[in-house]
Amino acid sequence: MNTLPFSAVNNSLPVTHGRISDFADDPVVCMRNLWRTHGEVAALQEGSQRIHFVFGPTYTKQVLSDSQRFHSQFFAIRGPRKSAQRRVTSGLMTMNGDTHKQHRRIVMGPFQKRAITAYHDTVVQMADQYTRDWKPGEVRDLTSEMTQYMLQLTSSLLFGIDLPRLAYRVGELTERWVAMNHQVGPAAFSSDASSTEEYEQLLAAAEELEAAVQEMINIRRSGKLGFDVLSLLIRAHEEESGVTDEQLIGHIVLLFGAAHLTSAHTLTWTLFLLAQHPEVMTRLHAEFQQTLDGKSPRPEDLERMPYLERVLKESMRVLPASGYSQRIAAETVDLGPFQLQRGAAVIFSQFITHHMPELYSQPEQFLPDRWETINPSPYAYLPFGAGPRMCVGAALGMMQLKISLPMILNRFKLSMVPNSEVNGRVMSTMLFPTSTVPVLLSEHDGQFESAPVSGSIHSLIDLPAKSKAKIWAA
Template sequence: MGEYRQNPESSGGCGDSLPISHESLLQFPTDPIACMKRLQAEFGDLAVMEDDGKRLVFVFSPDLNRQVLTDTETFHSRFFAVRGGRHSAQRRVTSGLLSQNGTNHRESRRAMMDVFTKRMLPQFHETITNLTCEMMESWQKGDVQDLNDEMVRLMLRLTSALLFGIDDVAYSVELGEKIDRWVRWNHEVGMGAMVSSSRFSDGYESLLEMAEDLEVSVGEMLQRHRHGNDRRVNILSLLLQAQAADSGMTDDQLVGHVTLLFAAAHLTTAHTLTWTLLLLAQHPQVMEMVRAEMDRDDGSLTPDHSTIESLTYLDQVIRESMRVLPASSYSQRVCVKATRLGPLNLPPMTPVIFSQYITHHRPDLYPDPSRFQPERWDAITPSSYEYLPFGAGSRRCIGAPLAMVELRTALTVMLKKFHFELLPGSIVDGQVVSTMLGPTTTVPARLLSTKEIPSAVPVAGTIRDLVKLPPAPFSGSQRKAA
C-alpha cells in the first residue's frame, strides 16, 4: 500500500492517531463538494467525520482509491442503501449490478459484458446521429437554447432508443423523470440512514410506494419492447438473448438491471454533454482547435463511426471535461469487515467515500487543476486511480465504451452544425444531486454558425466554484438582484 498524506496543520486526535472532524454529518449531503474540499484542505488524503457516534470516512488519494476499489471482499457497494423487504418492489428494482457483490456481481457482469463490448458499438452510431440531428431540426442560427434541458431530453430519448428500442419522446421523458425522482429519493433516505437524520429517513414509506409505481412502469416498458416492431439493435434485446442462453438471470434481476441501466445512463451523459459545450463556449482557443480538427475530414455533417473515433483532439476535450467536471462526483462503499485503511482501523459497516472530483483536482496530479486545458493530455497518462470518471476496478462503469461513443458522436454532429456562446450575464449553478454533478439552472446558449468562434462571455453562479472560467461579470450582491 502507498503512503498517505496528512495535513501537518490539522489538529485534534483519536484512538487511530488521526484527527477527526466533528462538524455535523449533514454538511456532507447538503453540499458534498464543498464539504469534501474543506475536509481535504484540513486533513489531507484521509478524513473522518464523526457526529453523534456515526462516522463517515473519506479517501482522497490514488493509493487509497486503489485499496477501496480493488479490495472488493472488504469494501462492498451499497449504492441503494435501502433495499426494502425481501418481497418488496424496492428489493426488485434495486437488484441491479450496483447492489450486487462477490460471486453474484461477477456472474451478472459476465452475463452482461458481451452486450457492452467494443464490437457492438458501431451499431449504435446511426441512432445517435439521427436523434441528435432530429433534436437540431428546430434550431436556427441566432436562437437561444437551454443546453441543460436540451441535453437531458436528448439523452432520455437516446437512452430509451439504445437500451430498449423505444423511440417515443413523451414516454421516455415520463419514465426518465419517474426514475430520477426515485433515485433522488433513494439517495435522500439512504443518506438519512447513514447520517442518522430523520430529515431523510422519514421518507421510507414514500420510497416503497415510488418503487411499486416504478416497477409497474418498467414492466410496461418490457412489454412494449416485446411487442414493439423496432428492429434496431438495442441492449435489452441482447440482455434477453443472454437470459435465454441460460445465464441464470431471473426476471426480477432483469427488472433490477434495466432500472439501473436507465438510471445510470441518461443523466451522467446529459450532464457531461452540457458541461463540455459550456467549457467549449468559454474557451475560444479550444473551440478553434476542435473546428480545425473537424474541418480536416471530408466535410460531411454526419461523419461515420470510424471518422469520429479518429478525432483525437475532441477525445482530449471530453477527457478533460470529465476530469474537471466529472458527472459522477463521488461514490461510496461500506467496509463489511474490520480492516485497516492507511493509519485507521475501520470497524465493520463503516461507510467510505471516494471522490472523482477531489482526485481530479489534486494539484500534484494535475497542475492548475481547476483550469480546463485539453492539451495537458499530451503530457500525462494518469493511472486508473488518478483519473476515474467511470470509476475503477472490477465495477468500473460497464457502459463506459457506449457512453464515450454517445458523447463523441453527439458532440461531433452538434459542432458540425453549430457553435455555442453563453448568454452574457447568465447565472449557471452546478451542484451534486444524488452523487451526480450537473447544472441545476438553465444553461442558455446562443447558436452561432460554425464560421464563428464564440466569445468567452462573462457568466456567474456556483459553476465558478467548481472550475476556472474567464472573469465574472458581476458581484454577489448584484447576483441576488438578478
Template sequence: MTKDIFELPAPPVSSIVGHLFDLGQDPLSFLSACRDYGDIVPLRLGLTPTCLLTNPEYIEEVLKNREHFIKSRGFRVLKSLLGEGLLTAEGDSWFRQRRLAQSVFHQKRISGYGETMVDYTYRMLQSWQDGEVHDIHADMMRLTLEIVMKCIFNTDVNAGEAKVVANALDMTMHWFESKRRQNFLVWEWFPRPENIRYRHAIAEMDAAIYQLISDRRDRNENRNDLLSMLMDAQDEETHEQMNDQQLRDEVATLMLAGHETTANALSWTWMLLSQHPQIRAKLEAELQQVLQGNLPTIDDLRRLPYTQQVIKESMRLYPPVSLMGREAAQDTKIGEYEVSQGTTIMISQWVMHRHPQYFERPEAFQPERWTEEFEKQLPRGVYIPFGDGPRICIGKSFAQMEAALLLATIAQYFQADLMFGFSIVPQPSITLRPEYGVKVKLKQIAHLPSLPKQQEQVSAPR
C-alpha cells in the same frame, strides 16, 4: 504494525453531529479542503465513522477489493429503485449479473448504436433555431434519455410504455436527491406525500418494464436492442439466463446510468467551451477539417483526438459522479491502517481530479494536457470518472462513444453561449448536475446537411 485511522489529523469538529453539517453545506469545498490533512482523513458523520481517501494507491486498494468494501449505506437506498442491478448488487449476485451482462457491452456490439446516437442528435438540431435561448442541460437530458430508451427497447421515448418509464425515472431521481439533502433521516416507507409518489412511480415503472419484457417473450423476437441481448445472454458456466426480475433490475439500471451521466458531462462541456472560446475554436477547426460538414460516424472518432481530449478534460473538472462511497464489510486494512467493520470510505473524483500533485494548474481547462505520455504516467486511482477495479462502469465505452459523437455532431453546427449573469451551481447528488440548468443562447455556425431520403425517414420526428 497497523495504525488507527482515527488518530490521524482531521478537520475541526464544529457541531454535535461532527462534520455532517459542513459536508451538507458545501460538500465539494469541504472535501477539497480535507485533502490538505493527508492520505486518509478521518471524519465523523453523526454516529458513522468515516474517512476520505486522497492517496491513489489506497483508492485502488479499496476499489479492487469488492469483498471487503461494499457500496455504502447511502447508495444502497437506490435498491428500492434498481433492485439487484449491477450498480447496487453485491457478492455472488453481482458477480453473476456482471458475467451475464459483460457480452452485451462488447465493443463491437455497442458500436452498432453509434448511428442511433447521431440520428437522434440530428433530429434535435432540426428543431433548434439561431438566437434561441435554451437550458442545454435539459436538452442533453432529453436527448440522451431518448437514445438510451431506443437502444434498450428499440422504441421512441414518446411511445407508450417507454414514456411512462421515462416519467417515473425522472420522479424517482428527484426523490433521491431530496432524501440525500435530508441525509436519509426520513425513511422511504414513512407515509409522507413525496414517499407515496415515489413508491407509486416505481410501481408504474415496474409495470411498464415487465409489460415490455412480457411482450418480447411472447413474440419471441430479437429486435437487436439491449433488452434482446440481455434476454439472450447466457452464463458460460451454468448456461442460466436472466429471469424477469433480473431483467427488470438491469433495465432500470441502464436507464438511470445510461443517460444521466452523459447528459451531465456534455452540459459541463458546453459551459466550459463557452467560457474558453479559443478552445472552442480549436475544436470546431478539427471537426471542420475531419468531417467537412458531414455527420460523424464511429470510424471518424479515431480521427478526432482533440474532441476526445475536450471530453476527458471536461470530465476531469466536472466528473459526472463526484463522490463514491464504500463501507467496510468486515474488519480490514487500508495500507497499514486498521479499518473497523461498518466504517464508511469516501472517494471523491472531484477532489482527486483537481489534485495539484497530479495536475499542473488543476483548476484550468486544458484539453491539451491529455497526451498519451501524460496518461501513461498518471497513477491509477487519480482520474476515475467511471470508477475502477472489478466494478468499473460496464457502460464506459458506450458513454465515451456517445459523448464524443454528440459533441462532434452538435459543435459543427451550433455554438452555445452562456447567458450573462446566469448562475451555474454544481449539485453533487447521485451525479454532478447543474442545479439550475445551463442557460445558453444558440448561434448557428453552419447549415445542417441534407440526408438521403431513406435516412430522412428514419431521423424525422415521430
C-alpha cells in the same frame, strides 16, 4: 477559500468532528476541507457515526481494487423486503462477490466494443432529430435540453426505437424515481428516512416504474425482440440460468439510471466549457471541419479526432459527472491509520482526486493540451470509476459524446448568454448543473467568444478572466 463548517480535533487520527449532514448538504466543500486538513485519508465523525474518505490514487486503489473487502451498496434506501423499491434497486450496483461477477459478465454483453458499433446509427439519428428544430437566434437551456436529449437517446438505446411512447415513459418514470432517491437518500446518512412522507412517495414511484419495465419486458418477450440492450439482455437471460425476472428489472432500471444523467451532465458541462474557452472551441471546430467536412461522423471517424478526445478527457477531469461514490467494509480491514469494522462507510471522490495539484498542475483550469504529456493511473483519473466495478457503459458513453458534440457544434455556434448565473453542485454522488445554462445559437462566422457568468460554478473551476461577471471579478 471556504471556512471549516466544523471543528477539527487534534488527536492522532485524521478525524474531523462535525455534522454528518454537512457532507450531504455540500459534499465538495466538506471533502475539500477534509482533504486540506488531513490529506489522502480522513474521517468525518458525529457522535458514534463516522464516514471515512480517501482522496488520490493510493487509497482509492486499495478500496476500488479490493471488491471482496469493500462492497458496493449504491442505493441508500432499499425499501422493505418484497417491495418494488427493493427489486428495482437490486441491479449490478447492489450486487457483490460471485453474484456481481456472474451478473456483470451478462450485463457487459451489450456494451462490448464490438456490440456498441451497432448503436452508432441510432445516436446519429437521435442527435440529428433532436437538434433539427433548433434555429439560429434562439436561446436554449443546455441543462434541460441535454437532459431531454439523453432521455430520448437512452430510451432508444436501451429499449429500441419501435416503441417510443412506452420507452420514454419508462425513461421519465426512472428519472423521477432517481430524483426521489437523490432527495430521500442523503437523509439516510443522518436520520431515519423511513418515517417521512417522501419515503412513502418513493416506494409508490418504484411500484409504478417496476410495472412499466415489466410491460416492456412482456412486449419484447412476446416476439418483438430487437437489437436494443433490453432485447440482448432478455436473450442472455434466456440462455443463462440463475437470472430472475426481478434481477432483469433491477439491471434495466440501474442501466437507465446510471446512463441517463451522467451522460446528460457530461454533455452540458463540456458544451459550457467549450463556450467559455473560445481558443479550445476554435481548434475543435477546425478538427471537425477537417475530419468530417460538415457530415455526420462515421464509426471510423471517432478514432480520428485526437483533439476531441483530449477535450472530453479534460472536461470529465475538471467537472466529472460522478463527484464521489461509496463502498462499505465487508469485514474488518485496515485503511491507512484506521481499522474499519464491518459496515463502515468509505467515500472516494473523483472531484477531489481530479483537482489535486500534485497530480494535475493548475488543476482548476480547463487545459485539454495537458493530455498530450500526462498519462495518469486509472486511480488518479477515474471519471468512469476503476477496478472490477468500473462503468460498464464507458465505451458507449464515450461514443455518444463523440457523436453528439460534433453533430451539435457543426450545426450551430454556441455562446453563453452574458451575465447568466451558472450553478453546479454535487448532490448524492452526481455533479449536477443546478441552474439553467443558457446558450445563444447562431450560424458559424469563424469567431468564438466567451461571456461573463456568475454563480457557484466559480467555486468549482477557474474560468478565464473574461468569463467572470463583475460580481466574481471583484
